[in-house]
Amino acid sequence: MRAETPGAAPAFPPPREPVPQPPAAIHVLPGHFRAYWDSLSGPERVQLLTGRDAWETPLIEDAPDAGPDYRAVTFLCLNPEASAVILSANAMVHPDTLGSCEFEALPEGLWALTWIMPASWEASYRITVHKGPGTPPWRTAVDRRDVRLAADAGGTDPRNPARSTGMSGAATSVARLPAAPPSPWLTAPVPAAADGSSIMGVGLRLNGLAPAGAAAGTGTAAAHHIHGVPGLELRHVRDRHAGRSRRVWLYRPRQPQSGPAPLLVLHDGQVWAQYQNLAATLDAAIADGTLPPLYVAMVDSVDAATRARELSGPTGTVDFSACDLIPELRRSLPLSPDPQRTIVSGASYGGLAALWHVARYPETSAVALAQSPSLWRYNLEEPLLSVSGRILVRVQAGVYEPSIHVPAQALHHTLAAAGVDTGFRSITGGHDWAWWHPWLIRGLAGIL
Numbered sequence: 001m002r003a004e005t006p007g008a009a010p011a012f013p014p015p016r017e018p019v020p021q022p023p024a025a026i027h028v029l030p031g032h033f034r035a036y037w038d039s040l041s042g043p044e045r046v047q048l049l050t051g052r053d054a055w056e057t058p059l060i061e062d063a064p065d066a067g068p069d070y071r072a073v074t075f076l077c078l079n080p081e082a083s084a085v086i087l088s089a090n091a092m093v094h095p096d097t098l099g100s101c102e103f104e105a106l107p108e109g110l111w112a113l114t115w116i117m118p119a120s121w122e123a124s125y126r127i128t129v130h131k132g133p134g135t136p137p138w139r140t141a142v143d144r145r146d147v148r149l150a151a152d153a154g155g156t157d158p159r160n161p162a163r164s165t166g167m168s169g170a171a172t173s174v175a176r177l178p179a180a181p182p183s184p185w186l187t188a189p190v191p192a193a194a195d196g197s198s199i200m201g202v203g204l205r206l207n208g209l210a211p212a213g214a215a216a217g218t219g220t221a222a223a224h225h226i227h228g229v230p231g232l233e234l235r236h237v238r239d240r241h242a243g244r245s246r247r248v249w250l251y252r253p254r255q256p257q258s259g260p261a262p263l264l265v266l267h268d269g270q271v272w273a274q275y276q277n278l279a280a281t282l283d284a285a286i287a288d289g290t291l292p293p294l295y296v297a298m299v300d301s302v303d304a305a306t307r308a309r310e311l312s313g314p315t316g317t318v319d320f321s322a323c324d325l326i327p328e329l330r331r332s333l334p335l336s337p338d339p340q341r342t343i344v345s346g347a348s349y350g351g352l353a354a355l356w357h358v359a360r361y362p363e364t365s366a367v368a369l370a371q372s373p374s375l376w377r378y379n380l381e382e383p384l385l386s387v388s389g390r391i392l393v394r395v396q397a398g399v400y401e402p403s404i405h406v407p408a409q410a411l412h413h414t415l416a417a418a419g420v421d422t423g424f425r426s427i428t429g430g431h432d433w434a435w436w437h438p439w440l441i442r443g444l445a446g447i448l
Contacts, residue, residue: 012314012378019376019403020144023094026115027066030104033059033074033112049078049108057159058175066116071177073117075127076159080109082129084136087113088151089125089175091400091430095147098138119179122427124164124172124434128154164434165189167268169275174434183438185284189276232279237328239320242310246320247300249273250329253293255286260336262294262448263329265321265365266440267311267346267353269298276437285441292448295333297325301350311349312377314356321353322361339366340392343447347371347436352378355393359383362390369443371396371436375407381414388415393422394447396439400430 040048048055059074066072077085085103086093093101103111128151130136138150155171156163162174169192233252236245249269253261272278278298285291299317301307310316326342329335336342342365344354351373358368359380373395384393393415397408405426412424425443429435 013382015313015377021091021094021401021403023096024092024400026092026097026100028100029072029114029116032072032114033076034104034106037106037110045108049110055159056161057157060177063116069119069179070116071119072114073121073175073177074112074114075103075157077103077111077127077129078109079111079129081131082109082111083132084130085111086128086136086138086151087125088128088148088154090123090432090434091398092123093148093151095141095144098147101151117177118428119177120428121175121177122180122429122432122435123175124166124432125157125175126152126154126172127157128152163188163191164437165191165271165275166433167271168192169271172434176434180428181438181442183441185281185288185290185441186438187277187280187284189437192275232273237325239324241319241323248325249298251279251282251296251298253286253295254283255293257293260334262292262341262343263326263335264294264296264444265325265342265344266296266298267317267350268301270300271433272298276433278437281437281441285445290441290445294448295329295335297329299325307349311353312374314360318353318356318360321357322364326364339363343367343369343444345369345371345440345443347433348431349374355380355384358391358393359387362387366390367392367447369394369440369447371439371443372398372401372404372431373408374404375411376403381411384415384420385418388418388420391420392447393420394425394443395423396425396427396443398427398429398431398435404431
């Protein structure tokens, strides 16, 4: 199931329509924080309301009635003008779960919500406040997408310093419970500035470093060092099939390597480079020995329409990565030519593209690290089994994204039964950058 050139692509299984996600089961503890509030003295309540306490939220406590593998997780919001408050935690908001996501009103403008959650939960979240007598927009939305957007329209949790970002670079808060593995090398992301650019200086306009059309039509890579981001370069690499250049952010390890280095090709590169601050995480993970020195090529997926067209199937970005990008990088960098030392990774559509890459071009990359791959769209059993003796597959999926988790687990079992070197990791999370970032590093460490 492999094409030597983009024009020789074989017949592929047809794409399928998205599968609606069912609502997540949420266990709420109503009145949990109210009971604590009622036990406080007057001065203690003043201390809480004025922020002079040392608390960080969410508050995480044992949940004895739920067993040792669960925790009581309390979110707080202080807003005297609020008439309703909702928690938009990744994958948890659904038209059928709104009542479980809305905060309880306490005196003095304090709002609280307590869930019982697995102790390994990792999730991004935002808190949205509705003011005035009208109905909150999340209650009047007509479909799940509108409900989610309305619930997500607020901001981060001011009492929580842990941050992540989404595809747009908008800041989110992160709840990471104690049983989630430690990530000492994880570096805080850099959310987008108000004008949509990145505070790091590698935003959409790249501070004038990459004018439109730079290096277009040259067939070679044009590199620009990005100020303020050590070890990261912007390259424009010619996509021969599409007839245009693509942006690629290149990470060079600061630590010297002995011999040819491994390469990671990473999809949705604009998010990893501009907002997730992956370069700093890689520096730290290499410095402490979690990862060996490696090069990382972060491929721009441009915008939502281009991404849906070029990253969601077996051609497009897959052809570019295999036929243009990897050969160009091997010509210009001290990389291992071994396809077992060339990894392709990505999340969502990017994870799907990683699997398509090793199915079609195992001679360029034989290793896929697929995070939350959109396997509702294609059945990849036959394409992957056709190269079963040549590839290594690692898949990660969140338990709160069942339309991805279920087929990903099934694919793993099918591949394993056929003797493929495969692994599956179930994460206590949703479709979420909050866990994709740390688990990318753990996945790479397991492979390399």
